[in-house]
Amino acid sequence: MTVLLYIIGIILFLIGISISIALHELGHLTPAKKFGVKVTHYMVGFGPTLFSFRRGETEYGIKAFPLGGFIAMPGMYPPEEATTKRVDRAGAVAAVDGDTAGSGAVDGGVTGTESHLGEGVAETAGHLGEGMTGEGTTGENAAPLRRDRKRRKGRLFENTMADAREFSNQEIEPGEEHRTFYALSVPKRLVVMFAGPFVNLVLGILIMAISLLGIGVTTPMTTVQTVVECAVPASEAQQRPADEQNTCRDDDQRTPAWEAGMKPGDEITAIAGVETTDWDRLSAVIKDHAGERVEVDFTRDGKAQSVTVPIIATERPKVDDSGKALMNSDGTPQTETQGFLGIGPVQERQPLPLGEFAGAVWDQVSGVFHAIVTLPVKLVDIGEVAVGSKDRDAEGLVGMVGVGRIAGEIVSTDKIDVIDKAQMGLGMLGSLNIFLFAFNMIPLLPLDGGHIAVGLYEGARRRINRWRGRGLIGPFDTAKLLPLTYVCIGLMLCMTALLVYVDLVKPITLDAIFNSGG
Template sequence: AEALEEIQPGEEHRAFYHLSVPKKLIVMAGGILTNLVLGIVLLAVAIGVVGIPGRTTTLSTVTPCVSSNIDADAPCQDSDPTGPASAAGIRAGDRIVSWGGVKVSSWEELQARIAAGGTSPTQVVVERDGAERTVSVTAVEVQRTVRDSQGAPVKDASGAVRTQARPYVGISPSLGTIPQSPGKIPVLIGQAIGGTLKAIATLPVGLYHAVQAALGIEQRSVDSGVVGLVGMGRMAGQATSGGAAGGGEVPLSMRVSTMLMLLGSLNLALFAFNLVPLLPLDGGHVAGACWEGIRRSIAKVQGKPDPGPVDTARLLPVGQVVFGLLIVMALVLVWVDIAAPL
């Protein structure tokens, strides 16, 4: 209501439109930059302090035997040989410090070291109850199913599932968080910002695919980058709950990390969305101030009188249309989140 009040006599100089273009940009871009800073800080804390959710080198299980069908998790039989890790005295809860003399900090590094070591006796350092101990592990060669990047079995031309001989020690990782090095933090944040900007730039396409998924025509994918309020609420609930989809317990560190990254991503989304140069978004007001600066600069170079501030009120009908479209999009995404939840 105050914005619609008439300017009282003698207060004309206090009107916002009398500010210089740089001052207008500072005021108008304040919200945009706040979202950007909050997003970067939240993601930096999640990535560098709490850590990224993933598989850690702390073991959740140690297989007691080498079963006849490892990929099918077949139960141990009396005739099955003892698992290499179990035979070496490694227990569930142990943290693998190094494998074959090389320190490992992630499950992927550990897998690479196991593959490189083959079936030769390997010195392994584990941490148990705060103390380190060295054991000797001799992997055995077994046939494992070849899987693609999505975890699906790879088949040959005849349709048979492909297998490959690999070293096997019989250990499984536990879920947790892995703090990243300082050098990786800006890289990962940059990727997050780039992905968010791409999602905003392709918003109509993402919305189209989301509607297609709600109609059952295609499968909804997280890669579309379009999530509504209901979807965000559901993800926040999943992040703060202690249960996993498989019935297990999600570590607190993973819940904290997921929630921080969710909040950080939300702020980056608000930052990117407000960059769109359309009223009533902040980007529309910034675009108006930039156009005012360009007009005044051109007039100054040409020696013409100052054209004065840009009257953005003329774009009010455009702003009303955009506002209406935003409401429609929000309602459509609510329907999509209910009909085809992620």
């Protein structure tokens, strides 16, 4: 049964990520079709096609590996002739190479002169290079060899760009040039490319709303759940044997709550004259009145009661805002002196106050962006884990395989109830969507952020040309960025392979996450 539940957890995760990707691509598809772009394919996943159907000019389908997706729009790499056109203020088209006459001749002629001058400079530099090699046999043979290598590399690069342009525009029929991606205005292109990540952001926020506002968050209440018998300083408690960690010795100091006879179920309404509407307020008052006698008002079985107790000053573990214990450099817990009453609160699930939701969203989004900024450092850590004996950080990077394994553990474990399982699953899916938004906004091709950056550059370039009176220019030749694109793809594949390996060999377990406070 546990194995079956584990498999169900992985399947649910794959369904969740597939839906997220499908909605991301739908975010691209909808405005593209609205603007008249010809969209030939809408696919969820990569690899062999499992199922597809055609509606109109678009083929919709699902592929074998549900860890990505794409829509195909002709003109992602504009034809070379489109990038070398310019329209002057009178509306006439001029070629950048200066071959056009007529009203665009002045603009085209200037550009053509610049082009021929450049060729002349290059040719002169070539002759100078030949002369500088000297008269020896080695020098005479070396320069032509270097030039030949450069030509071969240049031809290879040009062929690659030509192939990319041809593949990108192969489904453009005559007369459909206006329906290509590059034919869109810059603002419309930005809308098409930003819409996909924006859908993930909205989806992530909606999932967070369901989790935090709908299901709620576990909140400590002012009702007493436990009464602690004795107050043992933290430094002393950690030195005791494990079997004595939860027991009191005869000479241990009894807590004020124990001495006053407080019981589980008592609801504290005020302390030291301060009304306690929530646990944070109650806890703060107790900490601030160390060494003082205060009056505690509470209700028991519907009856109001009051008792005066001495708040003792004791050494307690120091924690951060999330409740995680802070540690010293030697591994021992940090401690601080504070007031101690000796009670533990009842934990109830309550909707997060609406006024705090925006802050929770900001913390999540900013945390994801911070993780992406520090991605190189985290990858170095993962590399050390992969090749050495370094332990895996439970709060470090996790790949898709690792997240799938955790999803399987969440569904199959019997240590948490169904509501907590649902909330943890929603939390993972919401975080994943916000990560997809943030990662896709990286301004590098082939990511959406790279296309957005190209669009912004092209818009700025057009404005400058208009300001200089040089007219409209053609779209930026994105094929020139193919070497950088290939480098980025290679790095992403290496990162994926590294995470898959570590997730399989040294996986992060659900228990490790719980123990880390994550």
